Amino acid sequence: MNNMPELKIGIVAVSRDCFPESLSVSRREALTEAYKKKYGEEGIYECPVCIVESEIHMVQALEDIKNAGCNALVVYLGNFGPEISETLLAKHFDGPKMFIAAAEETGDNLIQGRGDAYCGMLNASYNLRLRNIKAYIPEYPVGTAEECADMIYEFRPIARAVVGLNDLKIISFGPRPLNFLACNAPIKQLYNLGVEIEENSELDLFEAFNRHEGDDRIASVVKEMEEELGTGNKKPEILAKLAQYELTLKDWIEEHRGYRKYVAIAGKCWPAFQTQFGFVPCYVNSRLTAQGIPVSCEVDIYGALSEFIGTVVSEDTVTLLDINNSVPADMYEAEIKGKYDYTQKDTFMGFHCGNTASSKLSFCEMKYQVIMARTLPEEVTQGTLEGDIVPGDITFFRLQSTADNMLRAYIAQGEVLPVATRSFGAIGIFAIPEMGRFYRHVLIEKNYPHHGAVAFGHFGKALFEVFKYIGVPVEEIGYNQPKGVRYPTENPWG
Known part of the structure; x- marks a missing residue:
């Protein structure tokens, strides 16, 4: 079929500066790997330039995913996340966006390895409403790498429709x-x-x-x-x-x-x-x-x-x-x-x-x-x-x-x-x-x-x-x- 949008989803991970950035890095990499393993490499892009902790990082990530040709965005809370920068990223991205968050990985690492993204999603949703930003949030938006990969896959038809309507x-x-x-x-x-x-x-x-x-x-x-x-x-x-x-x-x-x-x-x-x-x-x-x-x-x-x-x-x-x-x-x-x-x-x-x-x-x-x-x-x-x-x-x-x-x-x-x-x-x-x-x-x-x-x-x-x-x-x-x-x-x- 022709006359159909081709989708390319950019995954951008975010991190609160008082949390270990490495959490978001490793979790973003695991999410991307899980998605590609289950659904293939086509139509997905992992933003490598930075983990968004500040407004400057937001601008850098935005430029990167635009240059990569992404027309849909996944904001991934690898940990609690910076509510201002992450929602500004959504605001300035011209296309459908989705917010998901990482679940904790093991009961043996709940001091340096605890991300609190469950909490961070609440702040993200509040700030999205403050800025009148539309974003897709799944029914249960917190999950393991494999579960979040499934959420991204379910986002695809939604994103295709939004991209299509805009053009x-x-x-x-x-x-x-x-x-x-x-x-x-x-x-x-x-x-x-x-x-x-x-x-x-x-x-x-x-x-x-x-x-x-x-x-x-x-x-x-x-x-x-x-x-x-x-x-x-x-x-x-x-x-x-x-x-x-x-x-x-x-x-x-x-x-x-x-x-x-x-x-x-x-x-x-x-x-x-x-x-x-x-x-x-x-x-x-x-x-x-x-x-x-x-x-x-x-x-x-x-x-x-x-x-x-x-x-x-x-x-x-x-x-x-x-x-x-x-x-x-x-x-x-x-x-x-x-x-x-x-x-x-x-x-x-x-x-x-x-x-x-x-x-x-x-x-x-x-x-x-x-x-x-x-x-x-x-x-x-x-x-x-x-x-x-x-x-x-x-x-x-x-x-x-x-x-x-x-x-x-x-x-x-x-x-x-x-x-x-x-x-x-x-x-x-x-x-x-x-x-x-x-x-x-x-x-x-x-x-x-x-x-x-x-x-x-x-x-x-x-x-x-x-x-x-x-x-x-x-x-x-x-x-x-x-x-x-x-x-x-x-x-x-x-």
Whole structure:
């Protein structure tokens, strides 16, 4: 995948001047060795120039990690640590940062070998708040070299997301379709997050598409599509137009990314798109998303943002689906009940017209868009990629700006069941514990739109920390409460 941040984490050890500096040196070396032994040498850098004991040391360490190309920072309290210098280091480092601390090593060395970093983390956290510095602190931030190495590894997806957001541009085309106010959210929060937004007319896109007619690259893209679709290539006559559209989007990205490294797209796909372009863009959206360039449907800007976050956290293809329809009682009784530990209200169908990458479908066929073909000629609705979504673990999530410009998010882990959907589009039967209550008291209560991003695997822990880090209030991060834990708006009498 391209369009992804490459991470290089700098480890800087600190020491209070009344503690032996050698403690921090030996512990930093042990931490780096433990990390490289378990996770490899790529993407990690041990700052050798000094142990930070003063503001002068802070400047020296900062220059060193910048020169080494580090875009994420681990401040490692080898002992108690200098609360001013260590937090100034975090303040002046332009990128995500993490604070962790060394545990004591042996009961036989608690005089000259005691570091008191457990205590030092308290002072560090207080000074971070004094200076309004965002930093990631793990659930239990004190550990042995091996345990701290694991903490750094868990920091990686969080850091990737923060680095990515700081260099992201979202390109949109056209206003949201009529009756899609749910996808129309204030863009102010994008700027608060450091994200750029370029809003264009779909007429601009149509003009660019027409300029690509006869592009000599179309044939090679068609060949790629044919190889990808295989026997599922049921609409070969539309591939040349789809290839033309794909090239249009890719060229637009390169011409409009400006100074930003990463791009996501919020694309228009109806109602006038089909009649003017002569196809639907679903398959192209799926192909770009599989290449690391998320494309949301229906000009869903925060959907594109959510997809991008899921892509960099999971380092895998994501998708955007409607939280769409209930599972019929007869299907539940025949194919789910007794086979899987879910009630009917724990299940639902996630669907979109055909925007999910072929690698995330159990089977796929190029078809026409059934819903649109009810009111339009079928030939202009071709271009969807249909199939049942692959079974396995998923995380359903979304980052959203509310109508009153507040950041909100939700995360729910579950799975796609290996049960045939018997329906159309890119679709799967999803199961999330206590989904019915989550649907009512988070999704409906907090006014979320029907689109949710899907990451293929369980990434709730990392996403929760990403949302916290970028400023979503903890009380505004919804998740599916376990049975017996009541939502604030849930009627206590049922």
